[in-house]
Amino acid sequence: xPAPAVMRALTxxxxxxxWSLIVTIFGDMARQPGVEIPGPVLTALxxxxxxxxxATRVALHRLRKDGWIASRRAGRVSHYFLTxxxxxxxxxATARIYARHPPAPQSWxxxxxxxxxxxxxxALDGTMAAAGYVTLTAGAWLGPGPTPDDLPEGLFALDxxxxxxxxxxxSTLAPPALSAAYRxxxxxxxxxxERLAIDPGGLSALDRAAxxxxxxxxxxxxxxxxxxxxxxCFPADWPGARVRGRFHALLDRLGETTLAELMxxxxx
Amino acid sequence: xPAPAVMRALTxxxxxxxWSLIVTIFGDMARQPGVEIPGPVLTALxxxxxxxxxATRVALHRLRKDGWIASRRAGRVSHYFLTxxxxxxxxxATARIYARHPPAPQSWxxxxxxxxxxxxxxALDGTMAAAGYVTLTAGAWLGPGPTPDDLPEGLFALDxxxxxxxxxxxSTLAPPALSAAYRxxxxxxxxxxERLAIDPGGLSALDRAAxxxxxxxxxxxxxxxxxxxxxxCFPADWPGARVRGRFHALLDRLGETTLAELMxxxxx
Numbered sequence: 001x002p003a004p005a006v007m008r009a010l011t012x013x014x015x016x017x018x019w020s021l022i023v024t025i026f027g028d029m030a031r032q033p034g035v036e037i038p039g040p041v042l043t044a045l046x047x048x049x050x051x052x053x054x055a056t057r058v059a060l061h062r063l064r065k066d067g068w069i070a071s072r073r074a075g076r077v078s079h080y081f082l083t084x085x086x087x088x089x090x091x092x093a094t095a096r097i098y099a100r101h102p103p104a105p106q107s108w109x110x111x112x113x114x115x116x117x118x119x120x121x122x123a124l125d126g127t128m129a130a131a132g133y134v135t136l137t138a139g140a141w142l143g144p145g146p147t148p149d150d151l152p153e154g155l156f157a158l159d160x161x162x163x164x165x166x167x168x169x170x171s172t173l174a175p176p177a178l179s180a181a182y183r184x185x186x187x188x189x190x191x192x193x194e195r196l197a198i199d200p201g202g203l204s205a206l207d208r209a210a211x212x213x214x215x216x217x218x219x220x221x222x223x224x225x226x227x228x229x230x231x232x233c234f235p236a237d238w239p240g241a242r243v244r245g246r247f248h249a250l251l252d253r254l255g256e257t258t259l260a261e262l263m264x265x266x267x268x
Numbered sequence: 269x270p271a272p273a274v275m276r277a278l279t280x281x282x283x284x285x286x287w288s289l290i291v292t293i294f295g296d297m298a299r300q301p302g303v304e305i306p307g308p309v310l311t312a313l314x315x316x317x318x319x320x321x322x323a324t325r326v327a328l329h330r331l332r333k334d335g336w337i338a339s340r341r342a343g344r345v346s347h348y349f350l351t352x353x354x355x356x357x358x359x360x361a362t363a364r365i366y367a368r369h370p371p372a373p374q375s376w377x378x379x380x381x382x383x384x385x386x387x388x389x390x391a392l393d394g395t396m397a398a399a400g401y402v403t404l405t406a407g408a409w410l411g412p413g414p415t416p417d418d419l420p421e422g423l424f425a426l427d428x429x430x431x432x433x434x435x436x437x438x439s440t441l442a443p444p445a446l447s448a449a450y451r452x453x454x455x456x457x458x459x460x461x462e463r464l465a466i467d468p469g470g471l472s473a474l475d476r477a478a479x480x481x482x483x484x485x486x487x488x489x490x491x492x493x494x495x496x497x498x499x500x501c502f503p504a505d506w507p508g509a510r511v512r513g514r515f516h517a518l519l520d521r522l523g524e525t526t527l528a529e530l531m532x533x534x535x536x
Contacts, residue, residue, distance in 0.1 A: 138407075155432075156404055
């Protein structure tokens with residue numbers, strides 16, 4: 001069975017934060033209302049990825065404290081599920097993570113802030129980055145679509161459609177470290193695909209789910225690091241579009257594992 | 269005859285650069301191709317504004333050296349006229365100076381520069397200011413209409429129509445010194461109008477032309493100090509729109525003086 005080798009390929013060099021892995025698990029398997037994951041399934045899944053049960057327990061506690069997940073007990077078993085707030089954040093992220101195609105906004109807007117003191121500037125920079133804006137220059141941002149109603153107060157804004165992206169801006173959208181991370185992930189995808197090819201039928205439901213989660217987790221860590229833009233906004237040598245295709249091809253090959261299958265594999 | 273008093277009102281507190289006054293004269297009376305102003309008419313006009321003939325001679329020399337005007341001699345008299353380059357600049361400025369209504373652009377564009385070294389930034393700031401752009405923040409500008417073909421290379425640009433102007437931006441468009449200058453000019457207009465009312469029929473053609481030139485000159489020095497924008501872009505207490513109306517009302521009352529009338533007054 002090639003699962004341990006694949007797992008090594010997927011986790012090598014990656015700093016896996018258990019709470020973040022669990023966020024990926026809920027985003028992948030339990031983002032619909034009413035879906036719960038039994039504790040034993042979570043422990044089995046994370047153990048298959050090389051995470052110790054104690055680390056999973058601590059991470060679940062932290063996520064519950066942060067209001068991301070909640071739990072209910074049924075007999076000896078805890079069942080975990082996303083809170084309304086956790087689901088909202090999860091849905092916002094998964095819309096990007098699982099998108100097979102890049103966004104194709106019909107319009108754009110530029111927002112510009114007035115003079116700010118350094119703490120104010122820092123806070124606004126954080127808000128705009130979190131909202132997915134591209135920084136054009138200090139205090140000026142580009143966002144897809146029309147100016148949103150909840151744009152921070154006091155910003156200048158122009159709504160438009162025709163965009164001219166100079167090379168320097170394309171380059172700032174693809175800093176070397178980000179392009180390198182995409183290429184490293186692409187290599188991981190290739191290694192994983194090769195190792196799976198040796199014995200594609202020999203995976204247990206648990207291993208298949210664990211591999212899928214690790215693939216999604218690695219992809220999630222890439223795409224959420226930069227604004228969501230059409231491929232045409234990036235430099236010509238941007239690997240993102242190609243890697244997206246390979247990620248989805250491998251995910252399709254693996255298929256989805258249902259929670260029912262996992263519960264059979266790790267009975268509560 | 270109230271002319272000297274009016275002239276005092278129009279020149280009080282203003283630092284009149286003779287070459288700049290002469291630019292105003294050509295823009296007002298001789299911007300059409302083929303129109304020439306005889307030297308004696310220029311001297312008589314500027315003398316009526318309190319400028320010594322020697323200063324006029326020096327200024328004409330400077331403007332000829334700068335390629336703004338040229339001259340031809342006919343007997344003892346020099347005839348001055350705008351060069352093609354001088355006419356082009358003059359027409360660009362007079363379009364704004366004599367506009368009875370503010371511009372009403374149907375669209376706008378924002379331009380943003382990439383990182384620049386300080387001399388590069390300074391040069392670009394100058395280019396954009398000269399082209400009539402509003403500075404939104406360091407390295408980001410707003411211009412009326414669609415992105416022009418001759419936008420400096422390497423700028424990001426977004427073309428759009430819907431504009432949201434926050435209060436801080438309106439305020440930067442109307443700095444206190446500029447609003448104060450508009451109000452001071454408005455007071456000059458009022459004084460001039462009052463003094464003219466005492467004896468409106470008593471003005472010579474030369475005095476009428478000199479007063480008109482001084483009015484235009486003062487107005488020109490105001491409007492060319494800031495970008496040409498719809499009145500709605502300025503703060504609510506912006507005096508510009510009201511002063512524009514008063515400037516045109518007084519100009520209409522004075523009427524235009526033809527060069528022929530002036531040549532009769534100051535025969536070559």
